[in-house]
Amino acid sequence: MQRFNQSGGVHILQKMDGCEWDDETGEVVGFHQYGYDGEDFISFDLKTETWIALKPQAVITKMKWDADKARMKFYQNYLTVIYPEWLKKYLASGRSFLLRTELPSVSLLQKTPSSPVSCHATGFYPHRASLVWRKDEEELHEEVDHGEILPNHDGTFQMSVDLDLSSVTPEDWTRYDCVFQLSGVKEDIITKLEKDRIRTNWVKPSDMTVLVTAAVVVLAVILIGAAGFIVYKKKKAIRPPSSPDNSAELSAQLNPET
Incomplete structure (x- = not known):
């Protein structure tokens, strides 16, 4: 409070520490940081073994903590040894739940014949997934609109990606498909762009x-x-x-x- 020239009132100091472990590469990324009143204040850099002042008011704290080498080694040991061991143990205990995968149902939707065709995937888990439109098996970046990944009420997720067909002739529709990829699942779900697959509530x-x-x-x-x-x-x-x-x-x- 003195660093921010505050004489009173209610203020919040937050600490967050832990690690992220990539089970494919074995890389462990540890983090230890503080926030004050909802904004980042100071964080620990494992690579340089120094503290990073994220606010001008944190510079004094950084200088004091950088000089405390014993404290540095303590945090480094926790972030690179102890936390990863805990994480691997918890992962092994809850593997069936934490690593579960659920494939979605994929549908092609269109409001009117002149509207974009939306490829909609719902009911998948985890949220680490991608949904793209392809032409001749090449991912499209133009004329597509990616939606956000949204949660469902049952804990699964949904997402959609729209394709503008205004400049595509009916003869070229067969060259397009929608591809869903889920982390941890090798096989993709491929949905061809076909007229009879498109669902709509539009009335002629x-x-x-x-x-x-x-x-x-x-x-x-x-x-x-x-x-x-x-x-x-x-x-x-x-x-x-x-x-x-x-x-x-x-x-x-x-x-x-x-």
Whole structure:
């Protein structure tokens, strides 16, 4: 707080240390760093065995800690020996969960015939995956739009990549495919760009006209029926009831002998 000329208030000091281990190359990258009030403050550089001041206020701390060689060796041993041993032990214990892989379902989606075709992969795990469009087995970088990897509610992930087909003729569609690659899985999922594979909820204008016409007819029938029922009820309501005297007189006229 004195380094930042702070006399009071609530402040947060954070420490984060650990290591990353590449099981293919055997490379271990250790890290030990501090943050203050949500911003990086100072970090330890394993290669030079010195501290890096990430804020001007951290320079004094860097000079003090650089002079403490015993502290340096302590952190170096933890980051390069002890932490990797722990990591390998935990990985072996939870290998079935930590190294599990789940392949996705891949679909081709299109809103309208003039919209880009989206290659959508969902349900994969882990998130270390790639999804690309290819032409003649060469990855495309132009006319494609890569989406972010997003989490699903069940812990798996989803992603998509769009392909603009506005300048592609129907004859060239067979030259395109979508390729999904998942870390830890050798085989790729390849989806050819074919018309019958594209899913859409788009309705043709002619079909839409038929649907609208049918809806209008049904609505008209309902309105006519409702209007007829209302007229019937009104007529029934204003019709005068026959009295008992009128009924007797009418009966006598129809049956003179009684």
